[in-house]
Amino acid sequence: MNKQASTLSNLDEVRAMIKRHKMNDAIFSGVGLVCIMLVLLTLLALFIDLIIDGYPKLLSYEFFSSFPSRRASQAGLLSALVGSALVMIITFLSAVPMGVAAAIYLEEYAPKNWFTEVIEINVTNLAAVPSIIYGLLALGLFIYILDFGTSILTAGLTLGLLILPVVIVATREAIRGIPVAIREAAYAVGATKWQVVSQHVVRYATGGILTGVIIGMARAIGETAPVITIGALTFIAFLPPSPITTTPPFLNFDWLWSGFTVLPIQMFSWLSRPSPEFHVNAAAAGAIIIIVTLLMNGVAIKMRYNIRKKIKWQ
Amino acid sequence: MVTVTSPMKAESRNLNFFYNGGHQALKNISMPLYEKKITALIGPSGCGKSTFLRCFNRMHDLYPGNKYDGQIVMHPDNTNVLANGVDPIEVRMRISMVFQKPNPFPKSIYENVAYGLRVRGERNKRIVDDKVEEALKGAAIWNEVKDRLHDLAFNLSGGQQQRLCIARALATDPEIMLFDEPTSALDPIATANIEELMSELRNKLTILVVTHNMQQAARISDYTAYMYLGELIEYGDTDRIFTNPTRKETEDYITGKFG
Numbered sequence: 001m002n003k004q005a006s007t008l009s010n011l012d013e014v015r016a017m018i019k020r021h022k023m024n025d026a027i028f029s030g031v032g033l034v035c036i037m038l039v040l041l042t043l044l045a046l047f048i049d050l051i052i053d054g055y056p057k058l059l060s061y062e063f064f065s066s067f068p069s070r071r072a073s074q075a076g077l078l079s080a081l082v083g084s085a086l087v088m089i090i091t092f093l094s095a096v097p098m099g100v101a102a103a104i105y106l107e108e109y110a111p112k113n114w115f116t117e118v119i120e121i122n123v124t125n126l127a128a129v130p131s132i133i134y135g136l137l138a139l140g141l142f143i144y145i146l147d148f149g150t151s152i153l154t155a156g157l158t159l160g161l162l163i164l165p166v167v168i169v170a171t172r173e174a175i176r177g178i179p180v181a182i183r184e185a186a187y188a189v190g191a192t193k194w195q196v197v198s199q200h201v202v203r204y205a206t207g208g209i210l211t212g213v214i215i216g217m218a219r220a221i222g223e224t225a226p227v228i229t230i231g232a233l234t235f236i237a238f239l240p241p242s243p244i245t246t247t248p249p250f251l252n253f254d255w256l257w258s259g260f261t262v263l264p265i266q267m268f269s270w271l272s273r274p275s276p277e278f279h280v281n282a283a284a285a286g287a288i289i290i291i292v293t294l295l296m297n298g299v300a301i302k303m304r305y306n307i308r309k310k311i312k313w314q
Numbered sequence: 315m316v317t318v319t320s321p322m323k324a325e326s327r328n329l330n331f332f333y334n335g336g337h338q339a340l341k342n343i344s345m346p347l348y349e350k351k352i353t354a355l356i357g358p359s360g361c362g363k364s365t366f367l368r369c370f371n372r373m374h375d376l377y378p379g380n381k382y383d384g385q386i387v388m389h390p391d392n393t394n395v396l397a398n399g400v401d402p403i404e405v406r407m408r409i410s411m412v413f414q415k416p417n418p419f420p421k422s423i424y425e426n427v428a429y430g431l432r433v434r435g436e437r438n439k440r441i442v443d444d445k446v447e448e449a450l451k452g453a454a455i456w457n458e459v460k461d462r463l464h465d466l467a468f469n470l471s472g473g474q475q476q477r478l479c480i481a482r483a484l485a486t487d488p489e490i491m492l493f494d495e496p497t498s499a500l501d502p503i504a505t506a507n508i509e510e511l512m513s514e515l516r517n518k519l520t521i522l523v524v525t526h527n528m529q530q531a532a533r534i535s536d537y538t539a540y541m542y543l544g545e546l547i548e549y550g551d552t553d554r555i556f557t558n559p560t561r562k563e564t565e566d567y568i569t570g571k572f573g
Contacts, residue, residue: 111378112378179417181413181415181417182417182419182420183376184373184376184413184417185413185417185418185419185479185482186419186429187373187376187406188371188373188406188410188411188413188483189406189410189429189430189433189482189483189486190403190404190406190407190430190433190434190486191403191429191433192403192433195433199432200419204420310420310466311420311468
């Protein structure tokens, strides 16, 4: 009897203890929720504010089809939109092949010694270098040494360098996610390293690589400092020469050397004007940048989801 | 006992193996593989049986710092597969492997089986089609997949995936097939299927199988080798090893006193 009573009172104690310990769970979820909400709500408020300020422009077709102007009501985004798109093409074409190739080399081919270790650490560090430093590098290398001028090519290559570490790190992560068992399976039927890399590793890692590329591009599209450093124009009332022509050879690369402006610079230039009407334009441009960035991130998430659904490792 | 002596397909001669860092995982192992027979490697975890198996197709070459010492000679051509001048890819084209967990590629059933042929540069679609069908039949999975050859291999059950991996290993007509605990991730029915399949494969090729299931070794193999701490303790006819082992350690292991 006695023993049973003591067991029962023990049980009460155990329950009280569990309750006490569970308090920590509740406290932590509360704190975590507040933190997340602070971040999300701040961003959301900013975004909504931009949309409210800029909505007269966001709804007008002329805003997207006009060049900048001295009159706020007639000023548009056209040259900045086209400039950003063309710069992004160069950024993509320069950063992706180089970044993916570098990551494959580091992950699959490079011998593991102190030298490659130093390279690896530095690649990760490069991702943390302030973007204006890349601007200075580009000013020295592309403009003064290589004489590319303040052109779309220079801007694209600069932003390409800027996102190179992002692409390399994302690609390496994606490559590392391929199970050893799959590599061994390919080697075991007699594949060479290049066959394993090109026919398996890179293919199965495509989802992760693309995610990294898009996130890098989304960062590049909002970068302002390095593009200002290389001297991008702030007022530009013409479009670069069209890359496609009606006469053979149908392709034209003159646009590479053209002057340009990009979305964040256009926004910055409007923002620095005293007249409040221009601030409406700036708000609208800001909203566009955020929307483009969110769309790119959305595409990245969707791609990753689709590929994960298709390739599920056991 | 009606073991008809068959010619030797391969043999390891004084094989030592050192992992990166110097740990000696195999100590002076000499042992034959008879042609068109199943040889089973048994022993407790960590005894080196998988390490030994993976020497045959030079899988250890994939990781830096591993070192072989000794020979694994294939007959009748007397090629030492561990020799420096022999390309591990050439070895893997003659000796194929089935792994512990089914590891199909995230590709179609057809492409999984065809991969070995693609690696060898085979482009003729008719030849590839024929070989794929032959291999899937050989792996006793043709009837289950013939109507969905272009489905993703991941949609198959675990046992089917393992038979698909056997078909993949079979499609290139290997001389020796290595099985590294091929049924340890499978349920009893799938295990029985694989065991039956291995017995049939014996008509075509030489098999070396690692298993930590002693009953399995007794059921399917012609010869058994007991390994412990990197050494070959005893090798012989499976019937004799399981009924009348000469070494005390072997007897302790197979009677369950140890391991």
